[in-house]
Amino acid sequence: MREFTASQTAARYNIDNSLPVNMHENATHTCEQLEKVRAILGNNPLIITSGWRNPALNKAVGGSASSDHATARAVDIRCPKFGTARTIARVLAASDIEFDQLILESPTLPGAWVHIGFRKGTNRRQVLTKFAGDKTYYAGVK
Numbered sequence: 001m002r003e004f005t006a007s008q009t010a011a012r013y014n015i016d017n018s019l020p021v022n023m024h025e026n027a028t029h030t031c032e033q034l035e036k037v038r039a040i041l042g043n044n045p046l047i048i049t050s051g052w053r054n055p056a057l058n059k060a061v062g063g064s065a066s067s068d069h070a071t072a073r074a075v076d077i078r079c080p081k082f083g084t085a086r087t088i089a090r091v092l093a094a095s096d097i098e099f100d101q102l103i104l105e106s107p108t109l110p111g112a113w114v115h116i117g118f119r120k121g122t123n124r125r126q127v128l129t130k131f132a133g134d135k136t137y138y139a140g141v142k
C-alpha cells in the first residue's frame, strides 16, 4: 500500500496522497491482482511509477478525470529485471490475468511503462499502445 500511494509529484507539490477509506476495497483488489502480475513476471520486483491518485495529484500529473488511478483500480508499472515495457505488455496480454485495460505507454522512450487496470466483475481485457506525443490509442501491443 505504501508503494501504491507513493508519488514523487505528490511530494513535490506537498499533496497528501494517502488512501481514503472508501478506496480501500478497490486498492486491495488491485494489489491482490498485482501479486499475480509479479508471479507471472518471474517474481521480480515491480516498480509502481503511479498508483492511487487523489483528485489534486491526478490534476497535477495531467491525468484524465475518469482515470482508473482516481478510483484505485489501476497502476503504472515497470519491471526492469524482467524486461522492457513492451515485453511485459506482451507477456501479460498473453496471460490469464483478469485485467480490464492494459496499455503499453511510450514504448519508444527509455522510461516506458505499462498501465494495467482491474475491475471487480467483468474485465474487458483490452490491450492498447499509446506513443508519447500521439493522442491515439492503438489496438494491441505495438
Ligand SMILES: [Zn+2]
Pocket (backbone or CB within 6 Å): 050, 069, 074, 075, 076, 115, 116
Ligand atoms: Zn496509468
